[in-house]
Amino acid sequence: MKILxxxxxxxxxxxxxxxxxxxxxxxxxxxxxxxxxxxxMASHHEALEQIIQRLQAAGxxxxxxxxxxxxxxxxxxxxxxxxxxxxxxxxxAMIPLAPLHNPANLEGIEVAQRLFPGIxxxxxxxxxxxxxxxxxxxxxxxxxxxxxxxxxRRYGFHGTSHQxxxxxxxxxxxxxxxxxxxxxxxxxxxxSAAAIAGGKSIDTxxxxxxxxxxxxxxxxxxxxxxxxxxxxxxxxxSADDVESLFNKKxxxxxxxxxxxxxEVQALADSGDTDAQLAEAMxxxxxxxxxxxxxxxxxxxxxxxxxxxxxxxxxxxxxQVCANLQVFGVHPDLDRNTAHTAGILEFQQEAATLKLxxxxxxxxxEIARSTARELLRRS
Amino acid sequence: MKILxxxxxxxxxxxxxxxxxxxxxxxxxxxxxxxxxxxxMASHHEALEQIIQRLQAAGxxxxxxxxxxxxxxxxxxxxxxxxxxxxxxxxxAMIPLAPLHNPANLEGIEVAQRLFPGIxxxxxxxxxxxxxxxxxxxxxxxxxxxxxxxxxRRYGFHGTSHQxxxxxxxxxxxxxxxxxxxxxxxxxxxxSAAAIAGGKSIDTxxxxxxxxxxxxxxxxxxxxxxxxxxxxxxxxxSADDVESLFNKKxxxxxxxxxxxxxEVQALADSGDTDAQLAEAMxxxxxxxxxxxxxxxxxxxxxxxxxxxxxxxxxxxxxQVCANLQVFGVHPDLDRNTAHTAGILEFQQEAATLKLxxxxxxxxxEIARSTARELLRRS
Ligand SMILES: Nc1ncnc2c1ncn2[C@@H]1O[C@H](COP(=O)(O)OP(=O)(O)O)[C@@H](O)[C@H]1O
Ligand SMILES: Nc1ncnc2c1ncn2[C@@H]1O[C@H](COP(=O)(O)OP(=O)(O)O)[C@@H](O)[C@H]1O
Numbered sequence: 001m002k003i004l005x006x007x008x009x010x011x012x013x014x015x016x017x018x019x020x021x022x023x024x025x026x027x028x029x030x031x032x033x034x035x036x037x038x039x040x041m042a043s044h045h046e047a048l049e050q051i052i053q054r055l056q057a058a059g060x061x062x063x064x065x066x067x068x069x070x071x072x073x074x075x076x077x078x079x080x081x082x083x084x085x086x087x088x089x090x091x092x093a094m095i096p097l098a099p100l101h102n103p104a105n106l107e108g109i110e111v112a113q114r115l116f117p118g119i120x121x122x123x124x125x126x127x128x129x130x131x132x133x134x135x136x137x138x139x140x141x142x143x144x145x146x147x148x149x150x151x152x153r154r155y156g157f158h159g160t161s162h163q164x165x166x167x168x169x170x171x172x173x174x175x176x177x178x179x180x181x182x183x184x185x186x187x188x189x190x191x192s193a194a195a196i197a198g199g200k201s202i203d204t205x206x207x208x209x210x211x212x213x214x215x216x217x218x219x220x221x222x223x224x225x226x227x228x229x230x231x232x233x234x235x236x237x238s239a240d241d242v243e244s245l246f247n248k249k250x251x252x253x254x255x256x257x258x259x260x261x262x263e264v265q266a267l268a269d270s271g272d273t274d275a276q277l278a279e280a281m282x283x284x285x286x287x288x289x290x291x292x293x294x295x296x297x298x299x300x301x302x303x304x305x306x307x308x309x310x311x312x313x314x315x316x317x318x319q320v321c322a323n324l325q326v327f328g329v330h331p332d333l334d335r336n337t338a339h340t341a342g343i344l345e346f347q348q349e350a351a352t353l354k355l356x357x358x359x360x361x362x363x364x365e366i367a368r369s370t371a372r373e374l375l376r377r378s
Numbered sequence: 379m380k381i382l383x384x385x386x387x388x389x390x391x392x393x394x395x396x397x398x399x400x401x402x403x404x405x406x407x408x409x410x411x412x413x414x415x416x417x418x419m420a421s422h423h424e425a426l427e428q429i430i431q432r433l434q435a436a437g438x439x440x441x442x443x444x445x446x447x448x449x450x451x452x453x454x455x456x457x458x459x460x461x462x463x464x465x466x467x468x469x470x471a472m473i474p475l476a477p478l479h480n481p482a483n484l485e486g487i488e489v490a491q492r493l494f495p496g497i498x499x500x501x502x503x504x505x506x507x508x509x510x511x512x513x514x515x516x517x518x519x520x521x522x523x524x525x526x527x528x529x530x531r532r533y534g535f536h537g538t539s540h541q542x543x544x545x546x547x548x549x550x551x552x553x554x555x556x557x558x559x560x561x562x563x564x565x566x567x568x569x570s571a572a573a574i575a576g577g578k579s580i581d582t583x584x585x586x587x588x589x590x591x592x593x594x595x596x597x598x599x600x601x602x603x604x605x606x607x608x609x610x611x612x613x614x615x616s617a618d619d620v621e622s623l624f625n626k627k628x629x630x631x632x633x634x635x636x637x638x639x640x641e642v643q644a645l646a647d648s649g650d651t652d653a654q655l656a657e658a659m660x661x662x663x664x665x666x667x668x669x670x671x672x673x674x675x676x677x678x679x680x681x682x683x684x685x686x687x688x689x690x691x692x693x694x695x696x697q698v699c700a701n702l703q704v705f706g707v708h709p710d711l712d713r714n715t716a717h718t719a720g721i722l723e724f725q726q727e728a729a730t731l732k733l734x735x736x737x738x739x740x741x742x743e744i745a746r747s748t749a750r751e752l753l754r755r756s
Contacts, residue, residue: 018636
């Protein structure tokens with residue numbers, strides 16, 4: 001079985017084709033700057049035609065199914081969904097919750113329906129894995145009408161990644177996922193932590209939107225909810241200005257001018273105190289979530305690091321794990337630093353609490369979810 | 379030495395006179411509805427004249443000093459301050475940070491200066507105790523200019539209470555405060571948690587304003603910073619509406635209609651599922667802060683409960699402490715429930731981590747701080 005995975009953004013489409021028997025990538029790539037001046041493709045339609053040509057040129061024929069990444073599934077989608085008209089309508093109805101992402105994801109779906117008529121397509125949602133959260137974790141302390149009438153609640157994101165690394169952790173540890181309590185840390189440009197009990201997400205740091213929680217590349221994460229009003233009064237910034245400030249000019253970039261962790265660390269090493277603070281705050285805030293999630297999980301078997309920073313920055317991992325002996329966190333700093341690629345286990349020999357680095361693979365998880373959904377339906 | 383402690387709000391003045399030799403309350407009371415229709419007093423001036431008459435009637439003469447509660451001391455006040463013109467100006471300059479509180483506190487100071495000429499007066503700030511927080515805890519991941527030019531940072535509040543119960547805990551445990559790591563939980567109408575290392579606050583849950591952090595009576599505490607934009611788009615609420623919604627109609631009240639924990643619990647017991655959720659969320663969010671603060675403190679000697687809920691609700695204490703054995707938290711549920719008044723120690727016999735209930739006394743701490751400041755100056 002061959003599955004094409006599509007991740008359509010507002011001006012880009014990422015694609016990968018998986019051969020599911022060996023779970024291997026047969027082809028993959030990115031078309032970006034769609035519809036932009038100087039870009040090669042005028043529309044998502046053109047871009048997908050181009051992708052089809054590339055696949056043909058690579059000798060790949062007979063796509064059996066298409067898996068689409070969709071950011072927001074609201075409360076409706078707790079699982080991947082075989083796409084039909086009703087599913088498309090529901091994804092459309094979720095646009096107010098993800099005004100930047102869902103329209104682009106939908107465009108990808110509609111173009112693919114036209115260009116691959118008759119091929120089953122499955123939507124895989126970033127939010128779905130977190131739909132197991134209990135109300136104590138997903139509700140905000142806001143008037144109940146805001147939840148009932150306006151769907152205001154914590155949804156959480158990066159669900160495909162958290163789910164994937166949780167499964168990989170269980171496989172690696174040769175344990176049943178149902179018996180494991182895990183904290184998974186997806187630290188990339190966007191960052192989120194999840195508390196996973198027996199394979200089910202019970203809490204996560206992103207909220208109604210991907211702005212809440214950890215310090216990210218350009219997003220602020222947790223702040224005082226009264227800041228908006230103060231900024232408005234003191235600076236006269238409009239709501240739109242503040243929204244863009246919090247999303248695009250904050251996080252690491254706001255603290256020290258650069259949003260990419262490698263650049264932050266290079267600056268910090270050169271003696272830049274703002275960058276030193278940015279790096280330290282990033283780790284400090286991850287550490288607080290680790291403590292909070294151990295408190296709600298009661299006990300944990302492993303902490304799993306993933307995403308660009310989680311997979312590649314030994315020094316962030318070391319900072320997050322420092323001084324947590326009381327929790328049973330005992331990193332072996334040599335093992336941690338020696339890591340280059342693949343799965344790593346870096347707790348000390350005698351420690352029972354595992355510290356793992358597991359490369360994420362959201363595309364593979366979307367392909368697997370697509371295959372599982374087709375099987376379930378057949 | 380006799381010290382008059384004044385806590386001036388926008389329409390009320392609370393007062394207490396302490397005899398400092400025995401640290402006892404000689405008189406105290408409240409004048410409220412100042413300037414309101416149907417209230418007895420037209421102004422803070424009239425109210426304070428009334429207080430002076432009451433003190434005379436009670437045979438209390440010779441006030442040696444006055445201690446004022448002031449909510450926001452910004453970064454300027456790390457200690458109580460003997461009030462002079464410069465201090466008044468600095469408190470005034472802090473009004474944008476606490477637009478509801480500092481003007482009322484200032485009015486109390488100015489009226490007291492007129493009515494008690496020549497008597498030394500000291501300002502004691504809710505924020506001062508938290509000024510020891512390091513930048514990783516007090517900064518937000520926002521553009522550095524917002525901190526430098528607009529003083530946007532975490533300040534924390536309830537400092538007088540956290541400091542008081544921390545000192546009481548050390549005295550009760552017969553330990554040096556400098557050797558103790560504590561988590562103090564002030565759970566009243568407003569709620570905040572603090573991480574205290576060797577007597578110094580290193581992190582706290584309230585932020586730039588008292589809106590951040592735990593679920594409170596009517597305040598939302600932590601939410602997604604993108605919620606404001608969504609609410610504005612979906613409901614058309616103005617910034618002022620949203621500010622009042624988050625401050626006055628959220629928290630326990632937003633979740634179940636009542637903001638007083640006793641009423642929440644009564645409703646919960648009668649089977650109201652919204653109230654059951656409100657109570658459970660309240661405890662769940664405290665628990666997350668406990669975990670987060672253990673993570674940043676590395677180890678703790680005691681968790682201290684104070685404030686109306688912390689002191690009087692054994693069942694909230696039990697919920698907060700449940701399932702935290704991994705941290706060494708072992709509540710003795712009988713001791714916890716048997717408590718009526720005063721200081722309580724309710725960990726199990728064999729546990730080294732102490733669980734304490736310590737009644738707060740912000741007025742006494744203000745009187746003590748006032749006396750210390752005079753001594754330091756003399
Ligand atoms: N060796 C490294 N050390 C530190 N940070 C790294 C390293 N490699 C990648 N990163 C960081 O990972 C982040 C990107 O993560 P990634 O998961 O690739 O992004 P995205 O969230 O967009 O998928 C960037 O901040 C980048 O600097
Ligand atoms: N026995 C009790 N059980 C539960 N909650 C209580 C109890 N006694 C007082 N409270 C709660 O304490 C809160 C008030 O706390 P308090 O510290 O007195 O207020 P403030 O923060 O205004 O000083 C209210 O929610 C009240 O219901």
